[in-house]
Amino acid sequence: MDNIIVGLAGNPNVGKTTLFNQLTGLHQHVGNWPGKTVEKAEGHLNYNDARIDVIDLPGNYALSAHTMEEIVSRDFIVDENSDVIVNIIDATNLERNLYLTVQMMELGANMVIALNMNKLARKKDIYVDVEKMSDLLGVPVVEIEAIDDTGSEKLLKTVEEASKHPIKSNKKLVYGNELKEHLAELQELIKQDKNLLDVPAIWTAIKLLENDKIVTEKVQNSNNSNKILNETERLKKHLQDVFGESSEEVIANGRYSFIDGLLAESVKKPEVEKTSFSEKVDRIVTNRILGLPIFLVVMYLIFEITFTVGAPFQDLLDEGFGLLGEAVASFFGEGWFTSLIVDGIIGGVGGVLVFLPIIILMFLMISILEDTGYLARAAFVMDKVMHKLVGLHGKAFIPMILGFGCGVPGIMATRTMEHERDRLLTMMILPFMSCSARAPVYALFVAAFFTAYEGPIVFSLYILGIVVAILVAAVLKKTMFKGLSTPFVMELPSYKLPSLKGVILHTWEKVRHFIRKAGTIILLTSIIIWILSSVPMGVEYGSQESVTGQIGTAIAPIFEPIGFGEWQPAVALIFGVVAKEVVVSTFGSLFGLDEDNEDGIAGAVSKLFTPLTAYSFMVFVLLYVPCFAAIGTVKQETNSWKWPAVMFAVTTITAYIVSFIVYQGGMLLGFA
Amino acid sequence: MVSRKLNELHPGEEGTILSFSNQGDVGLKRHLLGMGFVKGSKIKVEKVAPLGDPIKLQLKGYSICLRKDEAKNIEVES
Numbered sequence: 114m115d116n117i118i119v120g121l122a123g124n125p126n127v128g129k130t131t132l133f134n135q136l137t138g139l140h141q142h143v144g145n146w147p148g149k150t151v152e153k154a155e156g157h158l159n160y161n162d163a164r165i166d167v168i169d170l171p172g173n174y175a176l177s178a179h180t181m182e183e184i185v186s187r188d189f190i191v192d193e194n195s196d197v198i199v200n201i202i203d204a205t206n207l208e209r210n211l212y213l214t215v216q217m218m219e220l221g222a223n224m225v226i227a228l229n230m231n232k233l234a235r236k237k238d239i240y241v242d243v244e245k246m247s248d249l250l251g252v253p254v255v256e257i258e259a260i261d262d263t264g265s266e267k268l269l270k271t272v273e274e275a276s277k278h279p280i281k282s283n284k285k286l287v288y289g290n291e292l293k294e295h296l297a298e299l300q301e302l303i304k305q306d307k308n309l310l311d312v313p314a315i316w317t318a319i320k321l322l323e324n325d326k327i328v329t330e331k332v333q334n335s336n337n338s339n340k341i342l343n344e345t346e347r348l349k350k351h352l353q354d355v356f357g358e359s360s361e362e363v364i365a366n367g368r369y370s371f372i373d374g375l376l377a378e379s380v381k382k383p384e385v386e387k388t389s390f391s392e393k394v395d396r397i398v399t400n401r402i403l404g405l406p407i408f409l410v411v412m413y414l415i416f417e418i419t420f421t422v423g424a425p426f427q428d429l430l431d432e433g434f435g436l437l438g439e440a441v442a443s444f445f446g447e448g449w450f451t452s453l454i455v456d457g458i459i460g461g462v463g464g465v466l467v468f469l470p471i472i473i474l475m476f477l478m479i480s481i482l483e484d485t486g487y488l489a490r491a492a493f494v495m496d497k498v499m500h501k502l503v504g505l506h507g508k509a510f511i512p513m514i515l516g517f518g519c520g521v522p523g524i525m526a527t528r529t530m531e532h533e534r535d536r537l538l539t540m541m542i543l544p545f546m547s548c549s550a551r552a553p554v555y556a557l558f559v560a561a562f563f564t565a566y567e568g569p570i571v572f573s574l575y576i577l578g579i580v581v582a583i584l585v586a587a588v589l590k591k592t593m594f595k596g597l598s599t600p601f602v603m604e605l606p607s608y609k610l611p612s613l614k615g616v617i618l619h620t621w622e623k624v625r626h627f628i629r630k631a632g633t634i635i636l637l638t639s640i641i642i643w644i645l646s647s648v649p650m651g652v653e654y655g656s657q658e659s660v661t662g663q664i665g666t667a668i669a670p671i672f673e674p675i676g677f678g679e680w681q682p683a684v685a686l687i688f689g690v691v692a693k694e695v696v697v698s699t700f701g702s703l704f705g706l707d708e709d710n711e712d713g714i715a716g717a718v719s720k721l722f723t724p725l726t727a728y729s730f731m732v733f734v735l736l737y738v739p740c741f742a743a744i745g746t747v748k749q750e751t752n753s754w755k756w757p758a759v760m761f762a763v764t765t766i767t768a769y770i771v772s773f774i775v776y777q778g779g780m781l782l783g784f785a
Numbered sequence: 786m787v788s789r790k791l792n793e794l795h796p797g798e799e800g801t802i803l804s805f806s807n808q809g810d811v812g813l814k815r816h817l818l819g820m821g822f823v824k825g826s827k828i829k830v831e832k833v834a835p836l837g838d839p840i841k842l843q844l845k846g847y848s849i850c851l852r853k854d855e856a857k858n859i860e861v862e863s
């Protein structure tokens with residue numbers, strides 16, 4: 114059986130994912146590109162006698178080395194043994210879509226074009242002469258409709274054909290005469306070095322003129338490098354003189370001129386475009402007066418649906434695992450084995466599964482927002498706030514909002530952000546949004562110390578979290594993320610009905626991924642904590658004699674300067690890393706009280722803390738290491754241990770500093 | 786025909802791109818060139834965000850948004 118490897122390439126929002134789902138259905142899985150944070154979706158299907166492996170490349174506007182995503186796509190086309198590239202283009206947005214096409218033609222990719230959204234185009238009175246276009250490009254063009262399977266048979270046939278008889282896509286690509294001649298000279302020099310000929314020489318020539326870092330470095334290692342680079346410099350100057358523009362502009366212009374010529378001959382469209390449906394919707398949705406209220410309502414709905422609708426399911430799962438634990442306990446009786454099963458394994462698995470309802474709901478919400486096109490509008494409306502406050506892109510807002518419910522879906526929602534570094538920075542400050550698992554801790558302490566000011570005290574913690582996030586973002590941007598600029602260039606795609614199939618497939622994939630990746634980490638750490646809390650043999654679970662208790666006792670003095678140097682808070686904080694609400698039940702069990710006996714726990718806690726140290730403790734709980742679930746999710750999303758480690762360090766250090774200021778400052782001011 | 790900076794256009798106004806200055810982020814400029822911000826392209830300011838920034842533009846048959854600070858490097862004729 115033949116094996117054909119197909120890469121799907123195209124601009125964002127052209128229907129790439131929809132086509133991918135259409136082609137591969139459930140035969141797909143999502144992972145990461147090796148060593149990258151960029152998501153990689155792979156799938157396969159059988160066609161005639163061939164197995165076709167389909168790889169969904171990141172959505173790109175260009176193939177420069179501008180972002181990680183562009184590099185991934187480019188490397189795939191250049192290096193990997195892909196057989197055919199299917200370039201999906203949107204018939205309603207040809208001019209810009211073809212810019213990427215032209216760049217792939219420069220690479221001489223064995224390419225087939227899938228022209229999508231034809232029905233929409235006809236509604237807008239745009240008519241494409243497919244044969245003519247195919248002829249002018251020297252690349253097959255197949256009309257498809259990604260949401261149903263119109264054209265998919267023909268597309269697959271063309272792909273199969275192309276895999277047998279590769280298409281040289283750079284044959285018909287032409288630039289203006291001036292540029293062509295100069296490129297030819299540079300090409301000759303490049304051709305003299307065989308090591309540079311793994312890609313078409315013309316491509317290398319163009320990339321040199323575009324000041325592409327990666328290609329320039331590669332050429333620097335060539336034995337012909339002097340000649341080539343000198344000629345490049347000379348050409349750049351020459352083009353500047355002739356055109357009055359930098360070589361990069363000349364090339365972009367050259368590509369667009371080629372596209373203009375192509376479209377003039379193959380596409381008929383109205384002189385003046387009708388006001389589109391999207392424009393009409395945008396008049397309301399991004400309206401000066403209505404824009405913000407609409408945005409707030411949408412955010413409120415997402416938050417409410419994710420967490421309020423999710424909560425009963427979470428409770429149900431919680432109860433279910435509780436009952437299961439009791440059943441196991443009554444079957445095996447007391448003992449370490451029962452404890453392992455109940456506290457370690459059932460607790461751990463339960464700890465993974467309770468996240469499912471909110472993750473599923475969050476993905477449904479976000480996918481709908483993303484696919485309809487509103488997500489981009491939300492970012493448009495909120496960008497100013499995010500940019501001023503944390504120097505981030507408007508799209509960082511939604512993950513942050515979700516963070517108030519739970520960091521796990523928040524971290525996963527950062528995947529809507531295109532640039533890796535923005536995304537990482539957003540993840541790093543997300544834990545400072547006070548998630549709902551911290552609420553029980555606040556409830557315990559305000560009940561014990563601040564009965565008169567419960568509301569304001571809790572509110573102050575939420576605000577503190579936001580302020581700290583802003584400050585930490587500012588510090589990170591001066592250090593780890595130095596030079597991070599977050600320009601706000603974002604396409605506002607036209608509004609569309611989302612396809613249910615796509616939304617569901619996508620959600621299912623991500624949930625599976627979460628269980629497999631983050632789930633393993635959560636489960637493992639739960640078991641490790643269980644072991645540490647149960648040894649040496651015979652100690653009561655989690656007591657001061659257990660290893661956890663001993664570690665807590667050993668590190669307790671570290672917390673002296675921030676107000677709570679006893680061993681109990683230290684142990685509670687260790688358990689709090691499993692999940693923050695566990696802090697409360699840990700205090701309960703350390704004092705030998707039932708975890709439902711809230712008054713009892715509050716009473717016991719009030720002997721250990723003063724109002725000032727209680728506040729300092731709450732601040733620490735707010736800011737220190739988020740739970741293992743969040744850490745595991747960061748590992749899963751970034752595909753490396755570096756970022757979870759950074760998060761661990763950043764949050765712990767920040768928590769210590771802020772609590773220190775609170776406690777020592779409070780003492781100076783005479784609080785106790 | 787007057788030449789102005791893109792951020793100075795009012796909603797509804799249209800122009801043709803004249804030049805793209807090298808001040809500001811070159812990476813961004815490169816990206817925008819690819820998005821169609823090349824000399825001679827027609828461009829229209831469609832909307833300003835409710836908080837006054839960014840702005841929504843139309844060019845080459847699609848919509849894109851940009852902060853004013855980024856738009857000021859683009860010279861248009863209108």
Ligand SMILES: Nc1nc2c(ncn2[C@@H]2O[C@H](COP(=O)(O)OP(=O)(O)O)[C@@H](O)[C@H]2O)c(=O)[nH]1
Pocket residue numbers: 123124125126127128129130131132172229230231233257258259260261484485609610611612615
């Ligand atoms: N009307 C129509 N909508 C489509 C078609 N293909 C995709 N869409 C919609 O376009 C939006 C973006 O599609 P998606 O596959 O997520 O785009 P991607 O960003 O390229 O992966 C979704 O709302 C799809 O339902 C199509 O052929 N016709």
